[in-house]
Amino acid sequence: MNKIIGIVGGMGPKAGESLHADILRNTRAIRDQDHLHIILYTNSTIPDRSDFLTGASQSSPAPEILRSLQMLVQVGCAVLCVPCNTAQSPPIWDVVEAGFAEFAQGAELLNIVTVTADAVVRRHPEISHVGILATERTVGAGIYQAALSERNVHSIVPSESNQRHVQEAIFHPDWGIKAESAPVTREAIDRLHAAALRMIADGAEAIILGCTEIPLAFTGRVLKGVPLIDSTDALARESIRRAAGDDKLVPLVR
Amino acid sequence: MNKIIGIVGGMGPKAGESLHADILRNTRAIRDQDHLHIILYTNSTIPDRSDFLTGASQSSPAPEILRSLQMLVQVGCAVLCVPCNTAQSPPIWDVVEAGFAEFAQGAELLNIVTVTADAVVRRHPEISHVGILATERTVGAGIYQAALSERNVHSIVPSESNQRHVQEAIFHPDWGIKAESAPVTREAIDRLHAAALRMIADGAEAIILGCTEIPLAFTGRVLKGVPLIDSTDALARESIRRAAGDDKLVPLVR
Numbered sequence: 001m002n003k004i005i006g007i008v009g010g011m012g013p014k015a016g017e018s019l020h021a022d023i024l025r026n027t028r029a030i031r032d033q034d035h036l037h038i039i040l041y042t043n044s045t046i047p048d049r050s051d052f053l054t055g056a057s058q059s060s061p062a063p064e065i066l067r068s069l070q071m072l073v074q075v076g077c078a079v080l081c082v083p084c085n086t087a088q089s090p091p092i093w094d095v096v097e098a099g100f101a102e103f104a105q106g107a108e109l110l111n112i113v114t115v116t117a118d119a120v121v122r123r124h125p126e127i128s129h130v131g132i133l134a135t136e137r138t139v140g141a142g143i144y145q146a147a148l149s150e151r152n153v154h155s156i157v158p159s160e161s162n163q164r165h166v167q168e169a170i171f172h173p174d175w176g177i178k179a180e181s182a183p184v185t186r187e188a189i190d191r192l193h194a195a196a197l198r199m200i201a202d203g204a205e206a207i208i209l210g211c212t213e214i215p216l217a218f219t220g221r222v223l224k225g226v227p228l229i230d231s232t233d234a235l236a237r238e239s240i241r242r243a244a245g246d247d248k249l250v251p252l253v254r
Numbered sequence: 255m256n257k258i259i260g261i262v263g264g265m266g267p268k269a270g271e272s273l274h275a276d277i278l279r280n281t282r283a284i285r286d287q288d289h290l291h292i293i294l295y296t297n298s299t300i301p302d303r304s305d306f307l308t309g310a311s312q313s314s315p316a317p318e319i320l321r322s323l324q325m326l327v328q329v330g331c332a333v334l335c336v337p338c339n340t341a342q343s344p345p346i347w348d349v350v351e352a353g354f355a356e357f358a359q360g361a362e363l364l365n366i367v368t369v370t371a372d373a374v375v376r377r378h379p380e381i382s383h384v385g386i387l388a389t390e391r392t393v394g395a396g397i398y399q400a401a402l403s404e405r406n407v408h409s410i411v412p413s414e415s416n417q418r419h420v421q422e423a424i425f426h427p428d429w430g431i432k433a434e435s436a437p438v439t440r441e442a443i444d445r446l447h448a449a450a451l452r453m454i455a456d457g458a459e460a461i462i463l464g465c466t467e468i469p470l471a472f473t474g475r476v477l478k479g480v481p482l483i484d485s486t487d488a489l490a491r492e493s494i495r496r497a498a499g500d501d502k503l504v505p506l507v508r
Contacts, residue, residue, distance in 0.1 A: 012286040013278050017271060020294070024267050032266040035298040040274070044289040071329055 002036055002244040006077025006107075008068040009042040011049065011061075011084035012178075015212035015232070016040050019083040022236035026250050036243055039077055043068045049086040050137050061087060062095035069096070070103050078107045079242045081235055085134060085210050088113045089141040108242055112235045113210075117147035119234040120206055123252065124227060127206050131156045131199030133192065134210035136167050144210055156204045158195045165191040170213050177213040184217045192217045200226050221253070256290055256498040260331025262322040263296040265303065265315075265338035266432075269466040269486070270294050273337040276490035280504050290497055293331055297322045303340040304391050315341060316349035323350070324357050332361045333496045335489055339388060339464050342367045343395040362496055366489045367464075371401035373488040374460055377506070378481060381460050385410045385453030387446065388464035390421050398464055410458045412449045419445035424467050431467040438471045446471045454480050475507065 005023065009016020020040050029035045046064045051057035065087065069080055080100075087093065088111055100109045120130055130153050132144045145155040158166055169192045170177050175185040192214060196207050206227045209215045215230045222228060240249050259277065263270020274294050283289045300318045305311035319341065323334055334354075341347060342365055354363050374384055384407050386398045399409040412420055423446045424431050429439040446468060450461050460481045463469045469484045476482060494503050 010286060010289065013289045013292075017274055017278070020271055020274075020296070024271070032264060032300075032302065033298055035264065035267045035296065037298055038267075038294075038296040040292075040294040040296070042274070042289065042292040042294070044287055044291055046286075048286065075325055075329060 002248070003078035003242065004037040004039060004076050005239045005243050006069070006072030006080045007038065007040045008046075008065055008072070008080070008082045009040050010044050010046050011082075011087060012212075013042045013044065015083045016042055018212055018232050019081060019236055019239075022230075022233050023240060026233070026236050026240055028248050028250050036240065036248070039072055039075065041068050041072060049084060049089070049092060050135075053086070053089055053091060053137060053141070060092065060095065062092050062099070065092075065096050066099040069100055069109070073103055073105065073107050079239050080107055080109045081112070081239050082109075083112060083212065083232055083235060085112060085138045085143075085212075085231060086141075088143050089137070090143075110235060110238055110242070112231050113143045113147050115238045116208055116210065116229060116231040116234040117144065117151055117153075119237070120148070120208065120229050121151045121153065123229070124206055127153065129154045129156055129203045129205050131158075131196065131202075131204030131207040132210055133158070133166060133196055133199075133207055133214055135170060136163055138210055139163060144208060156199045156202050158199065162195040162198055166195050166214075169217065170211065177216055181213070181216055189217045193223070196223055196228075200224055256502070257332035257496065258291040258293060258330050259493045259497050260323070260326030260334045261292065261294045262300075262319055262326070262334070262336045263294050264298045264300050265336075265341060266466075267296045267298065269337045270296055272466055272486050273335060273490055273493075276484075276487050277494060280487070280490050280494055282502050282504050290494065290502070293326055293329065295322050295326060303338060303343070303346060304389075307340070307343055307345060307391060307395070314346065314349065316346050316353070319346075319350050320353040323354055323363070327357055327359065327361050333493050334361055334363045335366070335493050336363075337366060337466065337486055337489060339366060339392045339397075339466075339485060340395075342397050343391070344397075364489060364492055364496070366485050367397045367401050369492045370462055370464065370483060370485040370488040371398065371405055371407075373491070374402070374462065374483050375405045375407065377483070378460055381407065383408045383410055383457045383459050385412075385450065385456075385458030385461040386464055387412070387420060387450055387453075387461055387468055389424060390417055392464055393417060398462060410453045410456050412453065416449040416452055420449050420468075423471065424465060431470055435467070435470055443471045447477070450477055450482075454478055 301313040
């Protein structure tokens with residue numbers, strides 16, 4: 001009997017939907033009935049993660065994330081996902097993990113950052129240097145750097161000016177991906193590609209796309225021969241593995 | 255306080271995800287927190303609708319749809335959606351409606367067919383003839399014809415050979431939309447457009463796209479000046495209206 005996958009969505013609402021899509025795409029299925037059970041809770045009352053981390057707001061997202069997780073566990077979910085890289089920063093995630101342990105009853109809570117770092121070393125055990133393409137907040141929190149370091153991989157991050165370009169590519173009110181994603185604008189694509197290519201020139205042998213919006217600016221899983229590791233996709237694959245085992249996974253296309 | 259929208263997904267799993275996407279797209283929102291609460295339950299144990307209706311299987315989808323609805327009501331959903339046109343056929347839907355009444359406690363169950371017929375007459379009160387583009391099963395069950403007739407609108411359906419082309423455009427194992435949707439193949443687009451254009455030539459003043467896959471073959475909401483009414487989009491807009499009122503709806507682009 002396969003386990004039910006629970007997704008705490010709403011951070012933003014498109015990120016949860018993308019994870020749902022990535023789970024369907026990565027599941028070995030021909031008929032509707034071959035798919036896994038998934039419950040996506042798009043909870044729009046979770047406070048802004050960045051505002052809390054910068055001190056602009058005192059409202060921690062942790063209690064509402066926990067309430068959502070508890071509801072999902074109560075209705076039978078046993079593999080839980082929180083598709084938001086920023087939410088894995090210690091001031092939020094430490095509270096979530098501790099609270100989750102109190103009602104988990106055997107359910108597993110996946111961490112998008114550690115799952116992505118695991119995917120890097122499992123898929124590319126020979127690699128020693130990995131670039132990180134993510135928001136200022138995620139890069140600044142150092143969560144990917146710490147996870148990679150624990151796995152004996154060195155991190156490469158964008159220069160200050162390139163990181164500013166990455167931020168604009170995501171958040172610019174006119175041409176950023178959050179504002180304009182169908183299709184992603186030339187400006188956003190150019191800035192993200194430039195930042196990625198610079199990290200490749202600096203020695204990155206793989207690039208983590210550590211933000212839900214960033215993969216939309218790249219076609220395919222490779223840039224100049226360097227693999228791109230999409231954190232949402234890595235979380236989708238790990239959730240399938242935990243819910244139903246390796247046999248249920250569509251093979252990775254290299 | 256806005257109501258929570260519950261979606262029984264899994265018929266197929268992409269249809270539920272599309273409804274979630276259409277709700278986000280039709281919601282007036284700038285920040286993550288402006289969105290509505292949505293719970294999408296992708297339940298892959300719901301038996302095949304067509305197999306039951308044709309008698310190929312004795313397993314009715316109704317009990318599992320009901321169990322899913324009950325779970326969603328128990329966790330607080332008050333506006334319930336079942337995004338599958340075929341599931342609204344009387345042998346399935348009559349059982350679902352009767353069972354739902356027993357645990358509804360004030361929650362509302364939307365019917366994608368009546369909601370779409372309502373959208374036609376609300377948006378285009380002057381129209382008297384409407385074409386129906388849907389699977390053989392949906393057209394054969396006559397559910398759209400009945401809903402339109404109750405609203406004093408005449409139905410136009412494809413000829414037998416065109417209906418076969420529509421069916422192929424959705425289900426063909428090589429080039430049908432269920433097999434190949436990114437992008438939709440030329441063959442599928444050509445057959446669906448030909449069937450729609452024929453109905454327009456026969457007097458259709460609007461066309462209902464009464465199947466989740468069909469809208470993927472049309473760019474925009476108009477064909478030769480004739481409005482296309484997407485049933486998933488109509489269900490999304492009605493669910494927003496019931497959950498949060500008209501003010502939360504993005505205005506319709508004509």
